[in-house]
Amino acid sequence: MKAVEITKDIYWVGAVDWAVRDFHGYETPRGTTYNNYLIVDDEITLIDTVKHDFATYTLKNIAGVVDPARIKNVVINHIENDHATSLDCVMELAPNATIYISEKGKKGLARFFDLSRWDVKTVKTGDTLAIGKRTLEFIETPMLHWPDSMVTYAREDKILFSQDAFGQHVASAARFDDEFEDSDSAAELDDAVIDYYANILMPFGQIVTSKIAEIRAKGIEIEMIAPDHGLIWRKNPRKVLDKYLEMASGKARRSVAIIYDTMWQSTEKMAVPIAEGVRAAGLDCRIMKLRATPMSVAIKEFWKSQGALIGSPTLNNILYPSVAEFLTHLRGLRPKNRMVGAFGSFGWGGGAVKEAYEEFKRMGLQTVEPGIQIPYRPSRADEEACFEFGRSFAQQVAEYHQRF
């Protein structure tokens, strides 16, 4: 892809990673992009770099606009590998450029590069950088999603360079939300936003809320949000801000996610009448077998739904490994405002359902107890009990979620 002018004299100079399907263990069926931006003003300024493997792409894109040796400032909003590891390639061509980064960012960056070669200036919230006709303002966003994270606001253009926040893993020839909605669909873009939030930002809901409030209190007008992944928000940047606030507030779909695994299909045979019970209570429902579903997709579906039922057979007294893996993954994401319960088939002593509830308690999630356990194959009567369990669970979910 060539550089794309996103507004007068500001260019997207990033790279599209069409092929990536495993992004640090996170399934990316649509690929992704590493976005960085070049501002052509009296002082030519680059905002972020790209993943190291894509360094030649961004250098070529920059060279299509200006000689990279003329870059005067490099802003590093976030030091994670997918955005900062081409910095050495940029600095090789522009060795006298000044790097602007948060204090924590500088410390972290020193673990990747020998910084003694470069002029590195640390910035904090409220600091500004005048680059000619434009002024850039820095706003630290610690733990969104790394300690060093910050965003850069281009005042005159009203563009928020938001690093990972508001990004989506979508490889596309389109650069903007409206272009993608025309060529693909708004629903697909919405799903990608939820996917990204669920897998990366779920633990940080409170920070999301307070940072957006801080930005709004500053009276900052935003005409464009330019994230480091996926599409740029220009049609209605307010929409994605509101979407984040909604997700952070606990709102979710009137639905129950049934996430399970099975060795000999007995737990699976329980999932079906449970789902019918959920449906009978008027909630939507989706069944996902863990070994047939990428972990990050299961996490997304968990997050989309107001409640989740986790199914596991007992294997050697404990949870089935894929279910344990899912729950461990989920615990790290510190989910809030979701109701959960567990079910499963066992042979003799059992143990999986009990362990699932122990995990729920560690996460502090709202539970419906007891779960439902059935020895070996569910009988017709057991299927009835599963149906009732699903119905009752869904009713409690609907009631619990009235507060959000």
Ligand SMILES: Cc1cc2nc3c(=O)[nH]c(=O)nc-3n(C[C@H](O)[C@H](O)[C@H](O)COP(=O)(O)O)c2cc1C
């Ligand atoms: C290798 C293996 C180990 C098992 N360990 C236990 C166990 O420790 N305790 C128990 O209650 N059942 C145990 N079971 C029995 C299963 O939980 C039982 O067969 C159950 O119905 C399987 O459910 P599924 O069809 O959903 O896989 C074990 C089964 C297998 C194959």
Ligand SMILES: [Fe+2]
């Ligand atoms: Fe990141």
Ligand SMILES: [Fe+2]
């Ligand atoms: Fe990223």
